[in-house]
Amino acid sequence: MLDLVVKAVAYSSCIGIGAAAITLVYNATRTFNFAHASMVAWGMYVVFAATYLLGYTPYYHLPLAALFGSLLGLAIYGAVNRRLLRAKAKEISLMMSTLGVDLILFGFLNVFSDYLLKVYRLPAKYFILETRDFTVEFAGVQVRLVGLVAPVVLILSVVLLHTFLTKTKLGIAMRASIENPELAGLSGVNPELTYVLAWIIGGALAGLSGGLLSLVITGYTAVGMTIVVTFFAGAIVGGLYSVYGSILGGFLVGLGEYLGVALLASLVGGWIYAYRPAIPLAVMAATLLTQPGGLATLLRGGRR
Amino acid sequence: MIELPPVVLQVIVNFSIGLIVATSLNIEVGFLGIPQFGRLLAVIAGAIVAAALPGRILAAYLGLPWGAEYAYHLYNFGIVARINDFLASNPAISIGVLILTLVLAAAIGGVIGYLCAYPALRLKEAYLGITLLAFGDLLMNIAWNYDPLVGGTTGVWVVDPFRFVGAGGTRFTFSALFILAVAIVVFIYAELLARSPFGRVLKAVRDAEVAAGVYGKDIVGIRTQTLIIGGAIAATAGALWALFTGSMKAYTYTRLTWTFWPWAFMMLGGTGNNLGVLLGVLLYTVARTAIILYKEALSTVIPISPEWLEYIMIGLVVVAVVLFRPQGIIPEKPTLALPKSRVKAIAESLEKS
Numbered sequence: 022m023l024d025l026v027v028k029a030v031a032y033s034s035c036i037g038i039g040a041a042a043i044t045l046v047y048n049a050t051r052t053f054n055f056a057h058a059s060m061v062a063w064g065m066y067v068v069f070a071a072t073y074l075l076g077y078t079p080y081y082h083l084p085l086a087a088l089f090g091s092l093l094g095l096a097i098y099g100a101v102n103r104r105l106l107r108a109k110a111k112e113i114s115l116m117m118s119t120l121g122v123d124l125i126l127f128g129f130l131n132v133f134s135d136y137l138l139k140v141y142r143l144p145a146k147y148f149i150l151e152t153r154d155f156t157v158e159f160a161g162v163q164v165r166l167v168g169l170v171a172p173v174v175l176i177l178s179v180v181l182l183h184t185f186l187t188k189t190k191l192g193i194a195m196r197a198s199i200e201n202p203e204l205a206g207l208s209g210v211n212p213e214l215t216y217v218l219a220w221i222i223g224g225a226l227a228g229l230s231g232g233l234l235s236l237v238i239t240g241y242t243a244v245g246m247t248i249v250v251t252f253f254a255g256a257i258v259g260g261l262y263s264v265y266g267s268i269l270g271g272f273l274v275g276l277g278e279y280l281g282v283a284l285l286a287s288l289v290g291g292w293i294y295a296y297r298p299a300i301p302l303a304v305m306a307a308t309l310l311t312q313p314g315g316l317a318t319l320l321r322g323g324r325r
Numbered sequence: 326m327i328e329l330p331p332v333v334l335q336v337i338v339n340f341s342i343g344l345i346v347a348t349s350l351n352i353e354v355g356f357l358g359i360p361q362f363g364r365l366l367a368v369i370a371g372a373i374v375a376a377a378l379p380g381r382i383l384a385a386y387l388g389l390p391w392g393a394e395y396a397y398h399l400y401n402f403g404i405v406a407r408i409n410d411f412l413a414s415n416p417a418i419s420i421g422v423l424i425l426t427l428v429l430a431a432a433i434g435g436v437i438g439y440l441c442a443y444p445a446l447r448l449k450e451a452y453l454g455i456t457l458l459a460f461g462d463l464l465m466n467i468a469w470n471y472d473p474l475v476g477g478t479t480g481v482w483v484v485d486p487f488r489f490v491g492a493g494g495t496r497f498t499f500s501a502l503f504i505l506a507v508a509i510v511v512f513i514y515a516e517l518l519a520r521s522p523f524g525r526v527l528k529a530v531r532d533a534e535v536a537a538g539v540y541g542k543d544i545v546g547i548r549t550q551t552l553i554i555g556g557a558i559a560a561t562a563g564a565l566w567a568l569f570t571g572s573m574k575a576y577t578y579t580r581l582t583w584t585f586w587p588w589a590f591m592m593l594g595g596t597g598n599n600l601g602v603l604l605g606v607l608l609y610t611v612a613r614t615a616i617i618l619y620k621e622a623l624s625t626v627i628p629i630s631p632e633w634l635e636y637i638m639i640g641l642v643v644v645a646v647v648l649f650r651p652q653g654i655i656p657e658k659p660t661l662a663l664p665k666s667r668v669k670a671i672a673e674s675l676e677k678s
Contacts, residue, residue: 053451101644112450113360114647117592120585121643128637132629246581250462253455261452295470302459302466309456310444 023160025283027168031237033275034171038178039230040255040271041264042223046094048199048262049219052102052115057227057252058245059126060093064231065240066130069150073143079150080170083232090228094220097122106216123245131242148240167236174233178226179268186264191218247298251278254305260315270316274301328494329501336614337501338569341508342562343606347587348515348599349558354588355597355657356524357551358531359445363457364584367437367556369464369575371430371563376475376573379426380484383408393473396481405482416489423486426568427507427561434560438552445548461580468575480574483567504565511558515599518554520660527551528597528660589639592646595653604654612638 039061046054064086071082101118110118137145155166186192191214197205198215206212230252231245238244251274259270282297308315329337346364353361377396384391389404412419444456468475475481487500518524529537530547538544563583567573590609595601613635616623620631627634646653661668 047451053455101648104648110647110651113454114651116360116451116454117588118644118647120588121640121647124585124636124640124643126640128629128633128635128640131633131636135630135633246579250459254459257452257455296466299463299466302463306444306456306459306463309448309452313448313452 023162024164026280027159027162027164028237029276029279031165031168031171031233032279033272034175035230035234035237036251036255036275037175037268037271038226038233039252040259040267040274041178041182042226042230043252043256044259044261044264044267045226046219046223047256048264049195050098050102050106050115050216051112052119053112054223055116055120055249056093056097056123056126058249059123059130060090060224060227060245061231061234061248061252062130062240062242062245063093063126064090064228065235065244066133066145066242067228068232068235069145069148069240070133070137070143072150072153073137074141078155079153079232079236080166083174083229086232087225087229090231091221091225093126093228094222094224095217097224098217098220102216102220103213127242127245134242146241148235150235150240151237154236165236167233171233171237174229175268175272178229179265182222182264185222195219250298250305251275251301254301254308257305258308258315260318266316273316274304277301277304329498331497332614332618334497334501336610337505339613340606340610341501341504342566342569343587343590343610344508344603345511345562345565346559346583347590347594347602347606348511349555349562350587351591351596351599351602352515352518352527352558353551353555355591355602356519356527356531357548359548359552360450360454361457361555362454362580362584362588363441363459363461364559364587365461365578365580366441366457366464367434367559368563368566368583369461369468369578370433370437371560371565372567372573372578373464373468373475373563373575374430374433374560375426375564375567376481376483378429379422379486380405380408380481383411383422383484387411396473396476398476398479398481401476401481405484409485409488412484412486413488419486419489422484423568426486426564430560430564431557434556434558434563435553436556437560438554438556439549441552441556442545442549445552446545458580458584461584465575465578465580468578475573475575478576480572482572483570485571486568500569504569507561507565511561512599512603519599522662523550525660525662586639589643592653593642595655595657597657598653598655601653601655601657608654609639609642 039057043054043057046052067086067089068079068082071085072079075082097119101122102115105115105118134145137143151165156163157166157169159169186196194205194210195215195218197208198210198212202212252271255271255274256267257270258274259267261267278297278300281300282294285293312318346368350361350364353359381391381395384395384404387408389407390400394400395404412422441457441460445453448456470477485496487496487503490496490499526537526542526547530542530544534544563578590605591602592605593608594603594605616631616635623631623634629637
C-alpha cells in the first residue's frame, strides 16, 4: 500500500510541475500550449539519452532536461509566438500555432529516437529508467528514490517560483504585466520581457516534469500525446489563472488518477484499471461544467 | 465494372472522408466560430454505430448471437463472415443496411451535437476547446476498453453492405465512388447552407454576437442547431470509414487524425470558405500520397523516415498558415443575399430613379 502511495506521489508531483507550466504560459501570453505534450516527451528523451550515453544516474541529468525545455520554449516564442502576439492574434490562432509546433517537435523527437536506435542501438522505442533508480527504505518499505525526490523538486520549484515572483523586481514586473498589461506598460514594464520569461520558465518546468516522469512511467515518443490531457486537467482543475492553484490541481488529478483507480479497483474489481486515462478527463469535464474557476475560486471563497 | 488502381482509390477515399470531416468542422468553426477541438467525438460515435448496430440487427435476423458475445473476437469473425455472405446475395437488403447505418450514425451524431451545446453555451475559447477534446478522448477510451460494445482492444469486423457488387477491386471501387458521392452531396449542402439566410445568421453571430442578439436572433438555438448539423455530418464520415475499411478498432481513432488534421486542412484552404476547405483537403491528400509513393526515393535525399516527415510537414504548414496567411489560400468572401443579376438590376433601377 505504501509502495503505491509513494509511486502516486512521484507521478502527481510531475503532473503538478507540468500543470504549472501550462498555466504560466497561458496567463502571460494567452496561449494554451499544445506543444507542452512534446516538450514533456523531449524532457524524458533527454534524460534517457544522457543516462545511457553519458552514464551517471538519471537525476544527474534533470537540469539538462530543464535547460533543453527552456530552450524549446525560447525557440517557440522567438519563431512563432512573438509574431502572433505582436499581431494581437486571437486565442484560437495562438492555440493552433502551438499545435503545429507540437507536430513538428513530435516529428523530430521520432527522428531523434530512430537515430538513437540506429546509431547507438539504445532501446529508444520503449524505455524504462525506473530500474536505474535507487531503492531506499522508507518507513520499513523498500521504495524507489523518485517517490521522495519528485515531491522535493515540486516544493523547490514552488519556493523558487514564489521567491522570483514576489521578491525580485523582474518577477514583480512580470506579475504586474499579467494582471494588467496596459497599466504595467505605462509604468515602463516591457511586455515582451514577460512573454519571453514565461516561455523560458514554462519550458524549463515542462522539461523538468518530463525528466522526472522518465523515472516513473514507460517512455515512448507518443507519451506526450497520451499524457498531455492529464496536464490540461491539472491546470484546469487548478483554475488556469493561478500557478499555485495549478500545481495543487495537477497534484490532486495525478493522485486521483493513481490512487482513485486503485481504490475503485478494490471496490468494483480490477477491470476498472483499463479506464484509468478516463479519470482525469472526467474530472476535468466535471470541473469545467460545474466550477469553471477551478480550485482557485473555491479556495478564495467564490471570488475570482 | 471498372476497377481503379489502389493508389487512385486511396486518394479518392482519403479525399472524400477528409472533405466530409473538414466541411463539418468548417460549418462549426468557420461559420459560427466554435473552437471545435472535439471533432473526434462525433466521428468515433459514427464509427461505433456502424460497427455495433447493423451487424447486431442482421445477426438477430439470421438467428446468430447478437448480444455481448457478438463483439467477442472469437465469434465475431465467423458471425460477420456469415452476414456478409447473406448480404452478398441480397442487394436490396445491402442497400437498406447501408442507408439505415448512415441515417442512424447521423442521428447519433446529431444527438452528440445537441449534448455538446450544454458546454458550448457556457464556456468560451480555450476552455470550451479543451472540454470538447476531453469528451472525444473519453468516448475513445470507453470504446477501447468496454469489450461488449465494439470488441475493445481486439476490435470488431464491420458488416460489408458493398459486397453485392462483387469481391476485391470491384467492391473497393464501388464503395470509394459511393463515399465520393456522399462527400459531394455534403459539400453542396454546406455551400447551400453558406448562401442561405441561416448561413448569414451564423456569420453574423460569429462576428458580432451581441449585435445579432439585439436584432432578435436566437443565439442559443443557432448554436445548438449548428452543433447538431456538424455532429451529424462528422458521424456520417466515421460510419463511412468503418464500413469502407471493414473493421473498427477504437485506438485508430485518435484526436490527431480526426480532429487536428481536419483543422489543418481547413486552415490551409481558408477557414469559413467551403471551396478553400476542399482545396486544402485535396492539396494535403495528394501531398501525402506522393510522400508514400516516393518513399524510397525520398529517403535517399532526406535522411528522415517519411512517416515523421509527414508530421513535420503538417506542423510546418499549420504554423506557416497561422503566421503568414491566417485567411488561408482562398480567403472567405462575403456572400451575397441575392443572386448577382438581381443585385445588378436593383442597382440599375436605383440609378434610373
